[in-house]
Amino acid sequence: MPVLGSTAAERIAALGYDYSAQPKLRAGECNLCGARGERVITVARRDRYGFAARLVVCGRCGLGWLSPRMTAAAYTAFYASVYRPLVSAFHGRRIDAATVQAQQHDYATELADFLAPLLARAPRTILDVGGSTGVVAGVLAAGLGARATVLDPACDELAVARAAGMETIAGLAEQFDAGERTWDLVLLCQTIDHLLDVRGTLAALRRMTASGGHAFVDILDVDLMSQRADGIERVVKIDHPYYLAGPTAAAFFALASYTIVAERLSGDGHRGFLLAPGPRSEPDWPALQQRAGALLQPRNHSPGSLDQR
């Protein structure tokens, strides 16, 4: 078991969340390359909170994911009442809708500064997928002179965006059917690691991106985070079903028919990509497999965490 600061462990225990009792399903097939079975290797059995969560890595492409993972319904309940108190307990400070909005405002200002010089033509319309209360969409729309739409499953958070004058759509990206409608700039900010189907969501994003438009997607880079955290177990958390890095993200984008226009790295380990619609291209599978092999070397894990089962 990882050594958590005793106070963090106590605060988490006090929440009384029984992760082991949540309904789960085995996510055996790789969402990126489709590999399954013997090519999938367990690299951690605990997450940073101390919960018994199993991280597996695909030996063919290097994508990481939790298996088993909670069902969609269990995740919905988790986000409704457990997620913010859990993260607050872990960090030992209050993290709620108000503090998150302040953090998102800073994030959006930085993002607007990154995007503005890269977009030859300012977008007229912006869609923020998983956009919560619309802080990021609002800052970008004001900065770029665009109209904002926020897509999110949380109706109470959407009400805040609506009150600020934004168009809101209740729903999940994987299930939302925009018909023929497209947006000049589609955002998926600090969200991809929380998805239950990365490939399906990127395909939906691509359909909603106008020709001549762009998308912005960022990942929490698991390579960077593992180096900083000194071990993969400190990076694993039940709120992240998926664990991406630069090469696996690029492979997902290639398969979803996106071309990478520009990249940025933020201080907190998020790697962001500005994308443009392009042709579908085949990822460099041998290079991905080589990286996966390096990733699965025992020296890259805390002692005893590598398990070939």
Ligand SMILES: [Zn+2]
């Ligand atoms: Zn794979």
